[in-house]
Amino acid sequence: MNVDDELLKEFLIESSESLDQLDRDLVALEENPRDAQRLSSIFRTVHNIKGICGFLGFVKLGAIAHSGEHLLGKLRDGSIDLDERVTGALLSFVDTVRVILGAIERTGGEGDGDYRDLAQSLAVIAEEAAAARARGGDIVVTRLAPPPAAPAPVAVAPAPSAPPVAQHPQSTQPVSQPEPPAAPDPVPTAAPVSPPAAAAVAKPAGRSAAVPVAESAIRVDVGLLGSLVDLVGELVLARNQLQATVRRLSATAGGEDSELLKVAHRIDSVTASLQSAALKTRMQPIDQVFNKFPRLVRDLAVGCGKDVQLSIHGADTELDRSLIETIRDPLTHLLRNAVDHGIEPPQTRVERGKPAAGKLALRAFHESGQVTIEITDDGGGIRVDAVREKAVARGLVSAEQAALLSDERVFQFIFEPGFSTAATVTNISGRGVGMDVVRTNIEAIGGTVELDSRPGVGTTVRVRIPLTLAIMPALIVHAGGQRFAIPQAAVRELIALGSSRSAAFIEGLEGAPVMRLRDRLLPLVFLRGLLAIGAGSAVPVPGVGAPASGTVVVLRVDSQEFGLVVDGVARAEDIVVKPIAKVLVALGVYAGATVLGDGDVVLIMDPRGVAQAARIPARPGDESLAAAAPVAARPRYLVCETGRGRRVAVPLEDVQRLETFPRERLEEAAGRLVAHREGHLLALADIDAMVQGAPEPISGPVTAVILPPARGEVGLRVRRILEVVEPSLPLDPALAAAGLLGTVVIEGRAMEVLDVRGALSSPAPRLLAGAVPR
């Protein structure tokens, strides 16, 4: 490859990213025309493209870029104002540059399209606008009028000979076509696999500078990355087995510092680093899809004569790259539906007492080990009765059955194939064009789609997709002699039963076991009972047969919170989620399976499925937006018992997780107690030593409260975890002392609160110094 080829490749990769950024910047600029910084950034980007064109000898592209730069220059020096016509022209300009770049990428040449019209119209707009301004005339086109130079809908891989650019304003097609959305990327098949470092982390401001992105980016086949991740997953399991074997061997041989042990440690840590690096290659922020949407929605809105404000939340939510590609089309389709059918025309909205501009919100967040994406509009909504009638008319249900169905269930009919032809959709003011395709695509990757709507208020479509390909933090529990994994994302807290106090908290409410947790009643599900395993599988009689021991795993799914009673919690572990046969998924309570370090297969529970199987009622009056999980107004504390039997409270915000280390994973190093954990050494501090007094000698497994990484890789050694409390009175700092923040009153008793941060940030960490077991 010669120097020119290198430069060309670099240019193509960089330009394609720059153009995406231009799209976003232009739409943003339309919202805020006075953003001089953004305007400068746009100008620089175009200027760079022009410069490189001259160097590489791309005459047409150079000419177009020059016209664009000229228009932008007028904008920048303030001689014209940004209005819809100018924005439209600039967006057309971006599209044309894309088309030409696509041609260059495919053929090496600029194609035989003739773009002089566009160059000219850009120049004309620049001059006219300047002239109009000089006259003091009003050139501001109202937002809703079809712009003279509105861009054509982004076409499928436009042929270079037929530029889809709006050379003739009247040729603008209706944007609301019912067919599946076109891929907006004019560079077919060979879209660059931008590593997160280049694509995600780079800030818009830095993007326009001529940093050669291609130097730090290579193209890698996604399938290859997939098999790499799979192999690393296998390596992790083999590593775990190796560790177990080495421990056994060294225990019998008695050689503590054998070569074997050292090599095993080395393999251990390298594997852990390799695993996290391999996974990162596949994880991408959802922004990869979302970043095309401002432009899409803007074009759709203009095309439909609507005014739509799109807000995007959670664009940094990461998910597997292959899933990103799969959700692109369904999401595009849902947005199209929302703009086209959901949001009313401005006039209608005003008549209905709503703001003229419709609101469209796109949210992404992690929930229960899944990624949830919500598309919410404040449009006309869907009349559930209309859907019900339609379902009866189409013979999907009888009238009697339909009357009994919940609204939620009725809305599911919208996803039935052919449920809504274009005509009927308009009748029910809504959705349905191709919704079955959306559902099929989402379900193909193991996801779900739900729709919720209220007439006149709006519609929310909720897409949930699993992280099947990802590594997931999970809690390993046991029940009925078997182990199960529970996704950590759904776990809110753990409550140990067994103390006589907590057992009394299990009561009956109309026959269903519940537990009084702080100020509310928590429905309980007994895992043994649910799965019909182990002895005493029957659900105990409330209030009488409450189990004498066990742990309540408090799970939150959507707006529901419930307690899953298990026999015990083994530990937290990062697991590789493996798919299970469809016939087992159909049972509804398993999300998959995983292989633990000892080679055993363990089923992963699906918290949502468990809630459904146990018929946990949704909490009334709860916000449906689980995204806005309510932040506890009052601080909560984890109450632990130390080795010396003293009870202390740790602020829950300082706790990452709880973990128990077997004796063989504990070691004294440099006078400190450390635990081996996935290739790392974790320092364990003793709470007694932190406050005052000597730590308890180690005799068996050690339970530790692991602090978030921001507090240093440290665990606090405790004897027992007792409960999580939410005291009604605030912390009283009057009794603050060495290592203590103060006291809180819990059920009438004062309890010391550990000053975790203070102790860890002191120059010679007191709590580490005291961690030596004697």
Add this chain to the structure above:
Amino acid sequence: MIAAADGRAGPGGEPAMRCCAFQVAERWFAIDASRITEVLREQRTTPVPLAHPAVRGLLNLRGRIVPVIDMRTRLGLAMATDTADGAGRTNIVIEVEDEAFSLLVDRLADVVEIPLRSIEPPTTADRPGQDAIDGVWPTRFGLMHLLDTGRLVAGIAAATAERKAR
């Protein structure tokens, strides 16, 4: 479907089907050999609560999670005394619609060429668990039952769906 199976010439030049024969509860069965991906000894499995009784558990096949179908239960041939247990049964791993399943059988026999002409319609299709029998082939050891792998799995899926609906 045996009729749709890839007919190939047997020893006598007539169309035949290559099958793998095995024993379950002292009866003979056979499946299309091309479905088989590998054969393993009986392995430790993880039970799947609530699953169809024939799903004995999950097997870790080099990182792939494979459900093990106990063919005695699946074919409704549970023996009064579980004599063969511990003596080591055999897992026949098959591929059905891109998913792997393992059939746990008592004893694996040979690969046999079954002449399509001599396959007769099943006689025991009405017996519970034997919905997957596609045909029979009389041999000198007794009747060889030809099984359809797709229906072996589909029968379990159908029973699961039915129980869930109730």
